[in-house]
Amino acid sequence: MVLKEQDALVLLKLLVCGDEHFTYAGLSKDLGLSTSEVHAGLKRAAAAGLFNAYNRTVNRKALREFLLHGLKYVFLVERDGFTRGIPTAHAAPPLVNMLAPSADPPPVWPHPLGHVRGEGFRPLYKCAPDAALKDKSLYEVLALVDAIRGGRARERQLAESILAERFFT
Numbered sequence: 001m002v003l004k005e006q007d008a009l010v011l012l013k014l015l016v017c018g019d020e021h022f023t024y025a026g027l028s029k030d031l032g033l034s035t036s037e038v039h040a041g042l043k044r045a046a047a048a049g050l051f052n053a054y055n056r057t058v059n060r061k062a063l064r065e066f067l068l069h070g071l072k073y074v075f076l077v078e079r080d081g082f083t084r085g086i087p088t089a090h091a092a093p094p095l096v097n098m099l100a101p102s103a104d105p106p107p108v109w110p111h112p113l114g115h116v117r118g119e120g121f122r123p124l125y126k127c128a129p130d131a132a133l134k135d136k137s138l139y140e141v142l143a144l145v146d147a148i149r150g151g152r153a154r155e156r157q158l159a160e161s162i163l164a165e166r167f168f169t
Helices: 005-017 024-031 035-047 060-069 128-134 136-150 153-167
Strands: 079-087 107-110 116-121
Touching (some): 005 060, 060 136, 136 153
Antiparallel strands (some): 079 116
16 A cells, blocks of 8 residues: 555644544545545555554654655655745744745745745645645644755754654654
8 A cells, every 4th residue: 555645634634633533524524535535544544554543543653753754755845836825834834933034935835715926835635725724733734744845954854843842742
């Protein structure tokens, strides 16, 4: 089985939710995925050791290692030309307030509801921007993950330390 981008999105949503009880239908609604996609994604995540299907919990130690050391090699960043969209990576909370402004255009997920013009940055999965608009915590985590996937060294270091502090200590 091969891990897919939507599997990482489902795991990040579970990470944000903490130890709350979840349903496949609830995750499906929150993420804009079908119930079968959520189920198949968690099955693949379990096969990869990132999810414990018996306890229905995220394997935090394995997910931390994957996010910090493997994600940027598995789910590569694709950049587009200038577009209107939703800020991500270092241009989105929480990193936007921690780094000095850059002369470069900000990375944005192309989206019709976006309010910022910048360089197109393909999201982790196509429905991630819509899911992020519904959940501020998920938006921040996805932005941190994008900083790890496509940011400069300083941005990656900050994103890694924030993720570790929030979810893996």
